[in-house]
Amino acid sequence: MQAVPDTFEHALDAAEFKRPAHRPGVELYRAHIVRHAFEPHTHEAFGLGAIESGVERFRYRGEEHLAPADTLVLMNPDELHTGRAETSAGWRYRMVYIDAQVLEQLTGERSWWFADAVGRDTLRARRVSLLLRQLWFAREPLAFDGLLLELVHELRPVARIAQPARDEGLSRFAPVVEHLREHLAERVTLDELAALAGLSPFHFQRQFKRAHHATPQQLLMALRLFEAKRLLAAGEAPAQVAAAVGLADQAHLTHAFARRYGVTPARYQQQLGTRPPREAQATLPASC
Incomplete structure (x- = not known):
């Protein structure tokens, strides 16, 4: 692709x-x-x-x-x-x-x-x-x-020095966010996340969006792409990064990364001077 x-x-x-x-x-x-x-x-x-x-x-x-x-x-x-x-x-x-x-x-x-x-x-x-x-x-x-x-x-x-008290909704869903961080490369279901919060699936999704101003899927993608950004900055090959954060393939990473950060993974690594050797950039199959 x-x-x-x-x-x-x-x-x-x-x-x-x-x-x-x-x-x-x-x-x-x-x-x-x-x-x-x-x-x-x-x-x-x-x-x-x-x-x-x-x-x-x-x-x-x-x-x-x-x-x-x-x-x-x-x-x-x-x-x-x-x-x-x-x-x-x-x-x-x-x-x-x-x-x-x-x-x-x-x-x-x-x-x-x-x-x-x-x-x-x-x-x-x-x-x-x-x-x-x-x-x-x-x-x-x-x-x-x-x-x-x-x-x-x-x-x-x-700037303010005293950070405001954490919103009750954010605190309630902290275990859910942590679960997403720990399972970036895995298939996560709404039922699974709702169970962590002790709510029915669609009630959970409504409450989560109210607290985070994003759906669980939107937050998951943001977390995946931030982790991808960190791995790319460390010199990891884009194909390996895509697999590590649960994206379908390198093309998926390229599109999603550019939509969120304004540059492609390859351009980002060029700018930072961390682009890996060409032979390490082969695209992994979508099944990986």
């Missing part, structure tokens, strides 16, 4: 990831998106950035948000979200994804949290955008780490 090409449908759509070799748990991202629509996905890290031009529309925590130019984008870990252009010219933005543990080490504070997904502070957004641009081009590890510290200091005034 022919894989999805490494380019977007629209010539102006472009996205690129970058990871500093010396600083695990930090990933940079920049993009200009016109027509591409990101399907629900998660980064399982803080997603912090700024809109440089245009307007983004995204769904986050069950609500629609608009982020115009010179606004901040502030996403907490483990939150499903989408993304698409609100205007015909699309939107251009930069992000940094920072693991919660790394952010705690950077700040010396626990339980950072952002109450608002969109920060409407023009000057701060421009300073964050500049710092993200400088981080992208930083060549020296020491310079990178200094800029990273400046970035979190810039965002400190809009």
Whole structure:
């Protein structure tokens, strides 16, 4: 089966990831998106950035948000979200994804949290955008780490330290989410998940969607693709990654990955410099 090409449908759509070799748990991202629509996905890290031009529309925590130019984008870990252009010219933005543990080490504070997904502070957004641009081009590890510290200091005034109490619905379904994480490559049924929550199947599905703003299948796919992203960054061959996370084959991985992260697995590995040798990239049969 022919894989999805490494380019977007629209010539102006472009996205690129970058990871500093010396600083695990930090990933940079920049993009200009016109027509591409990101399907629900998660980064399982803080997603912090700024809109440089245009307007983004995204769904986050069950609500629609608009982020115009010179606004901040502030996403907490483990939150499903989408993304698409609100205007015909699309939107251009930069992000940094920072693991919660790394952010705690950077700040010396626990339980950072952002109450608002969109920060409407023009000057701060421009300073964050500049710092993200400088981080992208930083060549020296020491310079990178200094800029990273400046970035979190810039965002400190809009962060909350006391994380809100966990929603009762999220807590109730925590065993279900953990079960999904532990069985990414297996066939999971609605009845099986409902039994873990002690509910009838369709009642469970309604309650789960109310709590997570996504169906169990949507969350499962988001978890599968995040794990695929982690394995690809570690240098695993796409065919092996597809099998490891329960996708039908490499073509399925390519399509699903691009729909959620804006780049194909091969392009992602090229950007990070982790693409395996060509002989290791043979597509596994769909039965694997």
